[in-house]
Amino acid sequence: MVLPKHGGRVRISLTVRELERHLDQTYFIRDKDEIPSPSLVVFLDLVKKNIDRAIEIVSGDVSKLRPHTKTHKTAEIIQLQLDAGIAKHKCATLREARMLAEVGVSDIVIAYQIIEPNIERLVKLMQNFPEANFKVIVDHPTVVDQLSSAIDQNSLQLKVMIDLNVGMHRTGIEVGNAAVELYAKIDQSKGLHAWGLHVYDGHIHDSNPMDREKSCQVTLGLVSDFKEMLAERGLDVPIVVLGGTPTFPIYAKIPDVETSPGTFIFNDYGYSQKYPDLGFIPAALLLSRVISIPTSGTFTLDLGHKAIAADPKDDRGKIMDVERVEVSIHNEEHWTIKIDDKNNNIDIGEEIFVMPTHVCPTVALHEFYYVIDADGHLIDTWKVAARNRN
Template structure:
């Protein structure tokens, strides 16, 4: 492994264990700011890291706007000193009351949410206005992902008018998450993004022409980040998330993201040598994200020919010509292919700086509920 992944005393780390290399996280943070051209347009997503200390690192660099996917993440951001938190999730059911609770718990934090439904937005407006508070609302625009949101058009226009007119709701603009646009070719990615971006701008201009303010447009994730960073629009906000830790998936899929390095890896140990060419590690599906296909969930840099032939809850079996070099108790580092859900599987990370274990950070927002 490269020296940036050195751990001088790995025996202090239980396995499978998540290890955060602080200098690499700091470098990824600085690279994110550089790609954005400064902190002004940045609204980084915390769904990858879910840690107060990482949020504090961003706040200390002057990043004032932040994005979350759960109330626990939004609360963690407030506790870290964030003053502008966008909960990019449509508010339904019991979460309507949680908006009121959050506003009361953190009155100095600007809270914004998304919406795409007439009834739910009406319920939200009544709840916040009855409580004597308010909340900013982004209209969730569907950029062709067909997951949430409305396509630009008359339904979206009428819903945004509802937001503008409703007591207790403040129109914040658009949420425009096109996470499906992750072509390996940067030029193809640019073309795909622009095909949806440009009609959305026409829609924005139409609404503003009717007197409806569209203060901000929050766009994209990590693969789309360099594309949006190259655009100039007065309302544009950039919301990369994965790049703060990076992973093998985007590292392979999007070579233009070479400015980011995997910064959080899983320390795993050999559990068994069941056959002459097999090595069994303890990095099972309870330790690393299992949404990538079997056989591709981790990269093992120290075993370049490893074929991952079996993975269960507590085991990963690989076949390799280098099997004789490994014995039970040996450790190595595995790079997750998808870091975001991997982090959520761990209660803590071990923090390493210049080879030394210096701290443990809690993954506090892996839970759905903190206090709000």
């Protein structure tokens, strides 16, 4: 597979610095007193802009998009994507898969190898939602046998994709004869249908778009080689699901490929810093409050690591409206910040916005989103329906 040449300039997103300068306009909330802290606040117009941007990146061809549910875990956001014409979705957990089916999504890839006893839960899910077209991924022959036994015993049919390891070494099987035999085994197993390739490239972290494209070319070469090996055995590859948020604009240029960005829906501080070329705007912030000023050079927020993801270790979020800060202590319910006392006038109860560095695990720490409209009004709360795995 060879990448086509770029078809024009990529629009650049607002940088975090620009967002800070326009904080009052971009993240204005009229009803702060109605929102407890710490809380996860979602700006609806920015979420919609990010959906529009993803569609723009694939040149309006929504069939190229299979967004990952793991970031938002919320029925209302699935509905926003469905309303935009995005019909195919991907998830990591059976609870996410159930939520997708409950909303009415009919084409669902569960991008996580399901083993016993969860295979029985998969069977029940398929029985409860017969109109949904579930697909799963595998990287080991034992799992193929377990799936085939359970699916055939219950007179069901299941499409199964092979999970390729193209360099991340987290899951998947490497390109080679063993992978070909695994794919053939799926094709020959009762109740199962070999249905293509799932390829996640989470090891690609290049900030420079040209370097990122070179890294993606390596992945595409592996995929192309494997498809040729399968073709020599007469094995069909109906779909290829490739990439995540950083790389999906590159893979979207390739024919017969679906892309599965996830973080794009909210973006976060980490991706805003590392991938500004993507054009997505951070759409979810944490609202916290100052609960203590223990010394003249410190203040403490009610934003412990039970409310913001504890990864990465050193830079868990951008404190957006305070100058020259340094993290001092981060505990379960407290986050103590060092400040330049000469340039900051912090008061007890003051609201502080924090942009999480990693929004996906941050979401799972909250039961609800507080949803803000374009005029700054609190208009709804959305349940993070799939935050639990079961």
